[in-house]
Amino acid sequence: MTTLDIAADGAPSISGGPALAQERRLVTAIPGPRSQELLDRKAAAVAKGVGHTAPIAAVAAGGGVVLDADGNSLIDLGSGIAVTSVGNAHPKVVEAVQRQAAQFTHTCFMVSPYEGYVAVAEALNRLTPGDFEKKSALFNSGAEAVENAVKIARKFTKRQAVVAFDHAYHGRTNLTMALTAKSMPYKSGFGPFASEVYRAPMSYPYRDGLTGPDAAAKAISVIEKQVGADNLAAVIIEPIQGEGGFIVPAAGFLPAIADWCAANGVVLISDEVQSGFARTGAMFASEHFGFTPDLVTTAKGIAGGLPLAAVTGRADIMDAAHAGGLGGTYGGNPIACAAALASIDAFETEGFVERAAELGALMLSRLGALQAEDPRVGDVRGLGAMIAIELVDPATQAPDAALAGAVARRCIAEGVIVLTCGTYGNVLRFLPPLSIGDALLNEGLDVVAAALAAEVSA
Ligand code: PLZ
Numbered sequence: 001m002t003t004l005d006i007a008a009d010g011a012p013s014i015s016g017g018p019a020l021a022q023e024r025r026l027v028t029a030i031p032g033p034r035s036q037e038l039l040d041r042k043a044a045a046v047a048k049g050v051g052h053t054a055p056i057a058a059v060a061a062g063g064g065v066v067l068d069a070d071g072n073s074l075i076d077l078g079s080g081i082a083v084t085s086v087g088n089a090h091p092k093v094v095e096a097v098q099r100q101a102a103q104f105t106h107t108c109f110m111v112s113p114y115e116g117y118v119a120v121a122e123a124l125n126r127l128t129p130g131d132f133e134k135k136s137a138l139f140n141s142g143a144e145a146v147e148n149a150v151k152i153a154r155k156f157t158k159r160q161a162v163v164a165f166d167h168a169y170h171g172r173t174n175l176t177m178a179l180t181a182k183s184m185p186y187k188s189g190f191g192p193f194a195s196e197v198y199r200a201p202m203s204y205p206y207r208d209g210l211t212g213p214d215a216a217a218k219a220i221s222v223i224e225k226q227v228g229a230d231n232l233a234a235v236i237i238e239p240i241q242g243e244g245g246f247i248v249p250a251a252g253f254l255p256a257i258a259d260w261c262a263a264n265g266v267v268l269i270s271d272e273v274q275s276g277f278a279r280t281g282a283m284f285a286s287e288h289f290g291f292t293p294d295l296v297t298t299a300k301g302i303a304g305g306l307p308l309a310a311v312t313g314r315a316d317i318m319d320a321a322h323a324g325g326l327g328g329t330y331g332g333n334p335i336a337c338a339a340a341l342a343s344i345d346a347f348e349t350e351g352f353v354e355r356a357a358e359l360g361a362l363m364l365s366r367l368g369a370l371q372a373e374d375p376r377v378g379d380v381r382g383l384g385a386m387i388a389i390e391l392v393d394p395a396t397q398a399p400d401a402a403l404a405g406a407v408a409r410r411c412i413a414e415g416v417i418v419l420t421c422g423t424y425g426n427v428l429r430f431l432p433p434l435s436i437g438d439a440l441l442n443e444g445l446d447v448v449a450a451a452l453a454a455e456v457s458a
Contacts, residue, residue: 019062020060020061020062020063020065020067020073021065021073022063022064022065022437022439022440023065023073023440024065024073024074024075024415024416024440024443024444024447025071025072025073025415026072026073026414026415027070027071027072028070028071028072029413030054030055030056030068030072030074030412030413030415031055031056031057031068031070032056032068032069032070032071032072033070034057034068034069034070035055035056035057035068035069035070036055037057038057038069039052039055039057051185053078053408053412053417053419054066054074054412054417055412056068056069056070056072056074057069057070060089061076061084061088061089062087062088062089062435063087063088063433063435063436063437063440064076064087064432064433064435064436064437064440064441064444065440066088066417072415073415074412074415074416074417075415075416075417075436075440075441075443075444075447076088076417076432076433076436077416077417077418077419077430077431077432077441077444077448078417078418078419078431078432079431079432079433080305081274081300081419081431082242082274082275082279082300082301082386082431083300083301083304083305084301084304084305084433085277085278085279085300085301085304085343085347085352085356085385085433085434086301086304086343086346086347086350086352086433086434086435087304087433087434087435088305088433088435089305090304090342090343090346090435092342092343092345092346093303093304093305093306093339093342093343093346095342096338096339096341096342097306097335097338097339097342099338100116100334100335100337100338101335103334104334105333105334105335106330106333106334107334108329108330109138109327109331109332110327114334114337116332116334116337116338116340116341117138117332117334117337119337119341120136120138120308120310120332120337120340120341120344121135121136121137121138121310121312123340123341123344124136124298124310124312125312127283127284127344128284128296128298128312128313129270129284129286129287129292129293129296130292130293130313130314132314132315133314133315134312134313134314134315134318135312135313135315135318135319136310136311136312136318137152137310137311137318137326137327137331138308138309138310138331138332138337139308139309139310139311139328139331139332140307140308140309140328140330140331140333140336141171141299141307141309142170142171142271142273142274142297142299142300142309143170143171143172143173143176144171144173144309144328144331145273145297145298145299145309145310145311146170146171146175146176146179146236146269146271146273146297147171147173147175147176148311148326149234149236149269149295149297149311149313150162150175150179150233150234150236150269151321151325151326152267152295152311152313152317152318152320152321152326153233153234153267153269153294153295153317154233154234155320155321155322155325156233156267156316156317156320157232157233157234157265157266157267159230159231159232159233160196160231160233161196161197161198161227161228161231161232161233162179162196162197162198162232162233162234162235162236163197163198163199163200163223163227163232163234163235163236164179164180164181164197164198164199164200164235164236164237165181165199165200165201165202165219165237165241166181166199166200166201166202166204166244166423167181167182167202167204167241167244167245167247167422167423168180168181168199168202168236168237168238168241168244169181169182169186169238169241169242169243169244170236170238170271172186174193174194175194175197177190177191177193177194178193178194178195178197179197179236180243181199181244181423182243182244182423198223198226198227200219200220200222200223200235201215201218201219201222202215202219202241202244202247202249203215203216203219203247203249203250203253204247204249205248205249205250206378206379206381206390207397210250211250211251211252212249212250212251212252212253212254212255212256213252213253213256215249215250215253216252216253216256216257216260217256219257220256220257220260223235223260229264229265229266232264232266233266233267234266234267234268234269234295235257235261235266235267235268235269236269236271237254237257237268237269237270237271238270238271238272238273238274238275239254239270239272239275239284239285239286239288239289240274240275240280240285240382240383240386242273242274242275242386242421243274243421243422244421244422244423245388245390245421245422245423245424245427246381246382246386246387246388246421246422246427246429247381248381248382248383249289251289253289254286254289254290254291255289255290255291257291258291258292258293261294267294267295267317268291268293268294268295269293269294269295269296269297269313270284270285270286270293270295270296270297271297272284272285272286272296272297272298273297273298273299273300273309274300274386275386276296276298276300276301276302277298277300277301277302277343277347278301278347278352278353278355278356278384278434279301279356279384279385279386279431279434280356280360280382280383280384280385280386281353281354281356281357281360281383281384281385282353282383282384283347283353284296285383285386288383293313294313294314294317295311295312295313295314295317295318296311296312296313297309297310297311298310298312301343302340302343302344303336303337303339303340303343304339304340304342304343304346305339306333306335306336306339306340307333307336308332308333308336308337308339308340352434355385355434356384356385356434357384359384359385359432359434359436359441360382360383360384360385360386360387362438362441362442363382363385363387363430363441363445364380364382364387366442366445366449367380367387367389367430367445368380370389370448370449370452371389374452374453375394376391376392376393376394376400376403376452377389377390377391377452378390378391378392378394378397379392382429382430385430385431385432385434386429386430386431387429387430388421388422388427388428388429388430389427389428390422390426390427391403391404391407391426391427391428392426399422399424399425399426400426401420401422401424401425401426403426403452403455404420404422404425404426404427404428405420405425406455407428407448407451407452407455408420408428410451410454410455411447411448411451414447414450414451415447416444416447416448418430418444418448419431428448430445430448432444
């Protein structure tokens with residue numbers, strides 16, 4: 001059933017959500033004329049620094065597809081960067097947003113508190129790893145959550161230094177740029193950066209060949225020699241690195257880091273902004289690795305597309321900040337909280353955790369087969385619906401960013417939204433909405449395989 005109609009005057013009229021026909025359908029080249037018109041206006045009106053991956057004008061999305069203004073239906077393997085995990089315009093989210101918007105749109109939680117915020121905090125305290133007493137605070141973006149986790153850890157420990165890892169991504173604000181590893185495009189020319197941020201080597205099994213405990217020993221040695229535990233407020237780590245290349249640390253790495261933090265009074269912050277909320281086949285990726293962080297940062301998947309983020313963790317650490325020390329005008333906006341409660345209900349009652357694991361098994365088997373026949377696929381990795389392939393020169397394992405970019409562009413031209421990532425830009429990542437069907441995902445992966453085959457490396 002197609003629910004996008006192009007009227008005689010060419011204007012698309014849409015009813016979005018999961019009722020959209022679940023099909024890849026190209027009726028024009030990408031971009032079509034209507035999309036091109038919007039891209040021209042974008043170029044004239046929007047700052048150049050704000051890029052885009054797929055050259056389309058999106059008009060509707062749901063299930064596993066994104067529709068554009070020309071009537072093309074693209075398979076969505078990106079979820080708006082791991083956000084629409086319950087599916088775009090999930091009916092429960094739409095209903096909750098509409099109901100809340102009609103009731104009140106804003107009071108500012110710091111002025112007149114409301115129930116939705118408290119209910120989201122209660123849900124986060126219940127769902128995040130760790131069976132100790134927890135508290136939460138809500139913010140607008142992942143970067144803002146990370147900034148606040150660091151503020152809280154500093155206040156609690158009365159120390160200043162923060163350690164982040166190679167390949168880390170934590171945001172684009174000043175402190176989070178400092179925490180983020182990659183210069184171009186995130187940091188270049190935007191300094192000076194926040195001080196007291198140090199970098200440790202990450203476990204990267206495909207490239208460092210180290211066991212988890214050995215990689216942890218190397219990182220801990222750097223931390224002890226270059227920072228000193230007495231100066232260190234927090235270690236922040238993504239349990240599976242997102243923008244850095246979907247790097248899954250070797251078994252034992254995260255528990256060893258966690259043990260060292262616990263022994264040295266250092267707050268361990270798990271940045272689950274990208275990996276959280278069912279994405280990896282567990283509610284939180286930390287659960288896969290046998291460690292319990294002190295604080296968890298969340299955003300993205302939490303609210304089905306509405307801007308919301310949180311810091312959740314040990315109650316004594318969370319309560320270290322003085323009254324009035326945390327907040328922001330919009331943090332925990334009531335509409336975003338309503339969307340989060342609807343999304344969390346969907347995560348808990350609609351089998352999305354299990355579905356993420358199924359999608360992961362499907363992707364790993366398809367991409368594993370691709371790797372077996374194409375030596376340019378150097379590594380296939382990830383958990384649940386957070387899977388990537390690293391493209392390399394087969395002779396040297398040198399990263400092949402040109403190939404990754406060309407394959408992604410070809411996929412988009414063929415109607416499949418594929419994102420790249422990685423410090424070296426040579427990783428194709430697959431983050432389908434957990435509402436995608438097997439047939440559509442398989443078709444998307446067929447297109448990826450064909451695009452890879454069509455790109456003959458120089
Ligand atoms: N921490 C682990 O993945 C956001 C960034 C896209 P915000 N990742 C997508 C881009 O190019 O800007 C992210 C993340 C992790 C923090 C963040 C930051 O979250 O909501 O984008 O601020």
